[in-house]
Structure formats: C-alpha cells, structure tokens
Amino acid sequence: MIRYTQDRTVVLGYVPVRRDMFPSGPASELKSRVKARFDEMAEKCGDVELVTIDDTVEGGMLWDLRDADRVVELFRAKKVDAIAFPHCNFGQEEVVAKVAAEIGKPVLLWGPRDPSPETDKSGKTGPRDFDTQCGMFxxxxxxxxxxxxxxYIENCWLDSPVLDQGFDDFIRVVSVVKAFRGMRIAQIGSRPRQFLSVKVNESELLSKFGIEIVPIWPEEVKRMIEKLKRGLPPSPEGCELPMGQLPLPPLKGLLPDPRIASVAAEIESSVDWSAVGHGAVETMAYLEVAIMDLAKIHQCQAAAVDCWGFSQDAYGIPSCFVLGELFDRGLPAACETDIHAAIGAVLLQAASRYSSPAFIADVTIRHPEDDNAELLWHCGPFAKSLVKKGVIPAVKECKGMYEIEGGPLTVVRFDQDDGNYLLLADEGEGTDGPKTTGNYVWFKVNDWVKWEKKLMYGPYIHHVSGIHGHFAKVLKEACKYLGPVTHDSVEPVEEM
Structure with a gap:
C-alpha cells in the first residue's frame, strides 16, 4: 500500500543518576542491568531510540552538576523527545531538575526496588547501598x-510487568506530545457556511501550541491532479497564485503518475466498487494522491477538507471515501473542515503508536433499545481497514457503506471556549445495533445521559474522533505536557 510517511520514532534521552555519597560499585552494576532492561523494553515498543550519556559523562551516570550542561547540549543536538532518569541509587535531584528544565520535554522518573538489607553471620546489619525510593521522593x-x-512509574522490581506497562504507556504519551507540538494541518477549502461549530482560532492555536493551519485552495488540488495526469513530479511551483501558474504541457504522449494505477487497483481489490465504476475509482485515486502530495510539500501531519463542495463541483464526486483512504494511508483527514477533529485524530493515532487509523464521526442518535448506546456515524469517510468482520465494504456514490469493528473504543474531542482548551478523552465499546447507511459503529458506555449532557453543555459539538483501543489514561497523562490544555472526561479516568 502507498503510505503517507512521517517520522514516528521516539528519541529518548537516557540518564542514569546516582548519589556520590553512596558506593559507586553497586550503582554501576545496577546501571548495566537497568540499561539492558530499557533496551529490551524499547525494542518491544518499536520505533524507540535511546540516546545514552556514556560518551559524555564519565561512568555513564549523572551526579555532578558540572556535567549537566554537556548532557543538555547532547540532547539538544540529538533532538530528544523525552528524558528518562532511572535512579541507580538515591540519585541526585539537582542535576535531574536542571537537565529536565533546560530540555523542556516529557520526563520519566523511575527506580528499582532495593534488595533486602544485608546482615552478617552475627546478625549485624551493614549500610544500605541504594535507598532508591527515598531519592526519588x-x-x-x-x-x-x-x-x-x-x-512516575512505581518503585517496582526490575523484572516487574509494572515497569513494562509503565514504559509502554510513557512512550505513547511522548508520541502524543511529539505529534501535538508543531503540528501542521492542511486546510483544503473553507468550512460549510452554517457550521459555526467548527470555527477555530487560528492565531491561538499557533501562539499557544505551535499548531499551524496551512490553507490550500482548491485550485492547488486541481493543478496537482493535472501534474499527476502528465506524470510530472509534485512541486509547489505554480500552486500559490493563479497568476504564478505556468502552462502545463499537453497531455498527448504523456503517461500518468504510476501511483494512480496502483491506488486504483488497491481500491478495486479491497471493496465492492461495482456501484461507482472504474472511472470514479480512478478519479478518487487522483484526489488521494494529490492531497497526499500537497500535504507532504507543506509538511503537514493531517488535513481538514471541505468535503461538501470542492470535489463535487470540480470532479463530480464527494470526497467521503477518499478521506477514509487517507486515514488508511497514514494521513488523518477530517471532513467538513473540522480542524479540531483533525487534531483529535492525530493525537489518537499517536497514542495507539499508529497501530490503527482513527475515524471522525457524528454523534447522531440514541440506540432504539439500549439507553446507554449511541450511533457514531458519518456519510462514508471511515478507513476500509476498520470494516467489521464478515462485512464486505462497499462504495456507493464515492462514500463508504459499511459498519466498522466494535471492541474497546477511545473517543476524544479537542475544543475550546474563550481560549480555554480542553481534551475530552473517555472510553466505551462497540455494540450491536440496527443497520444503517454510510459508515458507523454503535457505541456503548456506562451512562449515556452523562455523555449527552457533557457534550451538550460543551464546549463540544456533534463531532468526535475515535480509535480502537484503551488510550484515555495515556491522553490524560499527555495533557501534563501539551501546554494550556485541560483533560476532561465523563467518567473518572485512571491514572498512569
């Protein structure tokens, strides 16, 4: 499958710390075992790179304040996304605080449990070599x-599954923070006129979070499609303004970009497309590739698209199924130019470590028989890879027509009121319900009325972003690092 590739590696600064008043030998031996454990966990998580201080600090453990500046310089050069400070004895709180404050990235604090205090044959006790928990306080x-x-991961044994879970959760948190900071979102077209609900404050998103909205006018998409038809390489040349566009060569004798045939073949091999025909499939392929190329040129991590107007007017098709395709290819793409929904989808996919595409749904109607279930639906923009087992995904009028898989679901809404930003993040699960058109899943929670009132009183709307899996606690923890964003939920979300 043709993918929209982005850098998803978490670069973790690894700083073992010790206290100089404790014996260095036991700390050094423990350091080796802790490093082996972190290497194992990093490999298990995947896409995690450890940056050590072995070549920067003598002995590879930080305790002397005079070494702190060199560690900071190293981590800035390596562009670390977070720092772990495993305590190999009591540790040294001053150097940890100095380095962490200078780098300004998520921090992991952990140390292993101490062995039992030793006694000799006479019953006399000796000094303890670590006091790790005490130092972490x-x-x-x-x-x-x-x-x-x-x-913080609790003071547990080195081989405890608690450490595995805590490390995995932290890497997910770091992925969310990395995806959020400096995010760029391609806005293709304007919002529907009556959709006051999807208004955003572009200046605030930039000043508070470094999130940039990149306007891409529909003519740029059209121009890119014309280049693809001629097999010309994607480039920003001539896209900015109509008066800057140079004439393109005539189509005669030129072959289209080979990705078009590849994408069309992927669609035709994975869905029932009999209701739309090959011509519409090819048009969808052109639109997909053009949006991906423009997003790549402008270094965007997501898109928010006017799905009502521009593709229907210019190409005779709605862009619904195309948006689901973009999710499947690694580019979250919100319909109805909902920029906040696009942000939520990016955060969800980062929390999942990109194991599954997210989806963006309307919160529509209550279940006719289950008072605690709700229909999450949209007209056809859910990724086809999410289709429910046993269901053949179909495309009609260039819209996806299939129910998606149930199971655990995390649902979020990023939004604001008077400059106060919140991230609603909570969980439920898919359940059975009546069939309907478009893409959908019936979403069951403990108390739907609480959800309904939470959404109704806001500052939320009828759009949510969802993903399969349990990630509410990860998103709650991530809010520590996102800046002025407050976590919100319907039910209490457990702490990490």
Missing part, C-alpha cells in the same frame, strides 16, 4: 520546584 520535589511535569 527528593527528585520529584525538585522537579515540582522547577515546574517540570513528569511521569
């Missing part, structure tokens, strides 16, 4: 004093 207070948010 000191470190956490220092981080608080420097206003550094951090994630």
């Amino acid at each position: 000191a470190t956490s207070r220092a981080l608080k004093r420097y206003h550094v948010p951090y994630t």
Whole structure:
C-alpha cells in the first residue's frame, strides 16, 4: 500500500543518576542491568531510540552538576523527545531538575526496588547501598520546584510487568506530545457556511501550541491532479497564485503518475466498487494522491477538507471515501473542515503508536433499545481497514457503506471556549445495533445521559474522533505536557 510517511520514532534521552555519597560499585552494576532492561523494553515498543550519556559523562551516570550542561547540549543536538532518569541509587535531584528544565520535554522518573538489607553471620546489619525510593521522593520535589511535569512509574522490581506497562504507556504519551507540538494541518477549502461549530482560532492555536493551519485552495488540488495526469513530479511551483501558474504541457504522449494505477487497483481489490465504476475509482485515486502530495510539500501531519463542495463541483464526486483512504494511508483527514477533529485524530493515532487509523464521526442518535448506546456515524469517510468482520465494504456514490469493528473504543474531542482548551478523552465499546447507511459503529458506555449532557453543555459539538483501543489514561497523562490544555472526561479516568 502507498503510505503517507512521517517520522514516528521516539528519541529518548537516557540518564542514569546516582548519589556520590553512596558506593559507586553497586550503582554501576545496577546501571548495566537497568540499561539492558530499557533496551529490551524499547525494542518491544518499536520505533524507540535511546540516546545514552556514556560518551559524555564519565561512568555513564549523572551526579555532578558540572556535567549537566554537556548532557543538555547532547540532547539538544540529538533532538530528544523525552528524558528518562532511572535512579541507580538515591540519585541526585539537582542535576535531574536542571537537565529536565533546560530540555523542556516529557520526563520519566523511575527506580528499582532495593534488595533486602544485608546482615552478617552475627546478625549485624551493614549500610544500605541504594535507598532508591527515598531519592526519588527528593527528585520529584525538585522537579515540582522547577515546574517540570513528569511521569512516575512505581518503585517496582526490575523484572516487574509494572515497569513494562509503565514504559509502554510513557512512550505513547511522548508520541502524543511529539505529534501535538508543531503540528501542521492542511486546510483544503473553507468550512460549510452554517457550521459555526467548527470555527477555530487560528492565531491561538499557533501562539499557544505551535499548531499551524496551512490553507490550500482548491485550485492547488486541481493543478496537482493535472501534474499527476502528465506524470510530472509534485512541486509547489505554480500552486500559490493563479497568476504564478505556468502552462502545463499537453497531455498527448504523456503517461500518468504510476501511483494512480496502483491506488486504483488497491481500491478495486479491497471493496465492492461495482456501484461507482472504474472511472470514479480512478478519479478518487487522483484526489488521494494529490492531497497526499500537497500535504507532504507543506509538511503537514493531517488535513481538514471541505468535503461538501470542492470535489463535487470540480470532479463530480464527494470526497467521503477518499478521506477514509487517507486515514488508511497514514494521513488523518477530517471532513467538513473540522480542524479540531483533525487534531483529535492525530493525537489518537499517536497514542495507539499508529497501530490503527482513527475515524471522525457524528454523534447522531440514541440506540432504539439500549439507553446507554449511541450511533457514531458519518456519510462514508471511515478507513476500509476498520470494516467489521464478515462485512464486505462497499462504495456507493464515492462514500463508504459499511459498519466498522466494535471492541474497546477511545473517543476524544479537542475544543475550546474563550481560549480555554480542553481534551475530552473517555472510553466505551462497540455494540450491536440496527443497520444503517454510510459508515458507523454503535457505541456503548456506562451512562449515556452523562455523555449527552457533557457534550451538550460543551464546549463540544456533534463531532468526535475515535480509535480502537484503551488510550484515555495515556491522553490524560499527555495533557501534563501539551501546554494550556485541560483533560476532561465523563467518567473518572485512571491514572498512569
């Protein structure tokens, strides 16, 4: 499958710390075992790169404040996304706080449980070599004093599954933070006129979070499609303004970009397209590739598309199924120019470590028989890879027509009121319900009336972003690092 590739590797600065008043030998031996464990967990998570301080600090453990600046310089050069500070004994809270504050990225605080205090044959006890938990209490207070948010994994044994789960959750948090900071969203066309609900404050998104909205006018898409028809390489030349566009060569004798045939073949091999015909499939393929190329040129991580007007007017097809295709290819694409929904979808896919595409749905009607279930639906923009087992995905009028898989679902809405931004993140599960048109899943929760009132009183709307899996606690933890974003939920969400 042709993919929209993005950098998804988490670069983790790895800083073992010790206290100089404790013996260095036991700390050094523990450091080796902890590093082996972190290597194992990083490999298990996938797409995690550890940046060590072995060549920067003598002994590879930080305790001396004079070494802190070199560690900061290293991590800035390596562009780390987060820092882990495993404590190999009591640790040194001053250097941890200094490095963490300078880098300004998510922080992981953890240390292994101490062995039992030793006694000799006479019953006399010797000094303890670690006191790791005690030191982490000191470190956490220092981080608080420097206003550094951090994630803590409980003081557990080195081989405990608690460490595995905590590390995996933290990497997911870092993925969310990395995806959020500096996000660029391609806005293709304007919002539907009456959709006051999807208005956003572009200046605030930039000033508060570094999120940039990149306007792409429909003529740019048309121009890119004409280039694809001629097999010309994608480039921003001539896209910015009509008066800057140079004439394209005539079509005669030129072959289209080979990706068009490939994408069309992928569609025809995976869905029932008999209701639309090959011509419409080819048009959808052109639209998909053109949007991906423009998003890549403008370094965007997602798109928000006017799905009502521009593709229907210019190409005779709605863009619904195309948007689901873009999700499947790795580019979240919100319908109805809902930029906040696109942001939510990006965060969900990052929380899942890109294991599944997200989807964007209308919150539509209550289940006719289950008071705690609701129809999450849209006219046809859900990724075909999400189709429910046993259902043949069909495309009619260039819209997806299939129910998607149930199971655990995380649902979010990123939105704001008077500059106060919230991330509603909570969970439910798919359930059975009546069949309907378009793409849909029936969503069951503990108390739908609570959900309904939460959405109704806002600052939320009838759009939500969803994904398969349990990620509410990851998103709650990520809010520590996103800036002025408050986590919100219907039911209490567990802490990491």
